[in-house]
Amino acid sequence: APVVGVLALQGDVREHLVALAAAGATAREVRRPGELAEVDGLVIPGGESTTISKLAVLFGLMEPLRARVRDGMPVYGTCAGMIMLADKILDPRSGQETVGGIDMIVRRNAFGRQNESFEAAVDVAGVAGDPVEGVFIRAPWVESVGARAEVLAEHGGHIVAVRQGNALATSFHPELTGDHRVHALFVDMTRANRTAESL
Numbered sequence: 280a281p282v283v284g285v286l287a288l289q290g291d292v293r294e295h296l297v298a299l300a301a302a303g304a305t306a307r308e309v310r311r312p313g314e315l316a317e318v319d320g321l322v323i324p325g326g327e328s329t330t331i332s333k334l335a336v337l338f339g340l341m342e343p344l345r346a347r348v349r350d351g352m353p354v355y356g357t358c359a360g361m362i363m364l365a366d367k368i369l370d371p372r373s374g375q376e377t378v379g380g381i382d383m384i385v386r387r388n389a390f391g392r393q394n395e396s397f398e399a400a401v402d403v404a405g406v407a408g409d410p411v412e413g414v415f416i417r418a419p420w421v422e423s424v425g426a427r428a429e430v431l432a433e434h435g436g437h438i439v440a441v442r443q444g445n446a447l448a449t450s451f452h453p454e455l456t457g458d459h460r461v462h463a464l465f466v467d468m469t470r471a472n473r474t475a476e477s478l
């Protein structure tokens with residue numbers, strides 16, 4: 280099975296570990312550069328993106344993360360993790376950096392105060408069957424994408440799922456629903472990349 284890490288600095292790490300294991304991966308926490316070096320793919324969880332950013336710098340992970348994403352390691356970010364994968368944040372907080380990897384501009388907390396949390400059925404390209412139950416928690420949306428990024432889903436006229444090469448990002452949290460199809464898509468991406476690298 281492909282080894283998929285979950286960046287375990289802050290956020291809903293455990294839920295991703297459970298979802299990844301259910302989707303057929305060997306899942307483990309990543310906190311150090313040495314642990315990052317050993318995984319075939321990585322999930323960046325939901326949480327608070329400024330906190331995750333600052334801890335990544337503090338733990339010496341920011342540059343290794345950028346290097347591995349640049350080298351094509353499969354990476355999946357949910358919510359705060361989506362923000363971490365954006366090449367640009369519209370409204371960054373001071374000291375907030377991103378790993379980047381997806382040519383997109385995200386707006387943090389975009390769905391606004393009235394709707395800080397809500398659920399909605401979302402059709403995700405590449406996920407067969409019924410729509411995914413999207414759990415949005417103070418979620419970002421994607422303002423715009425560049426030519427290399429592919430929009431996989433929209434909600435209310437806003438982009439909420441994007442893929443660029445081996446990088447995948449969703450505004451919402453499939454790890455909270457018990458439906459592991461998005462994680463299965465990511466585990467498949469990781470498996471395919473590992474096979475390609477070994478040829």
Ligand code: GLN
Pocket residue numbers: 324325326327328329357358359360362387388416417418419
């Ligand atoms: N609003 C959070 C942020 O800006 C993200 C929330 C989440 O990950 N559920 O980082």
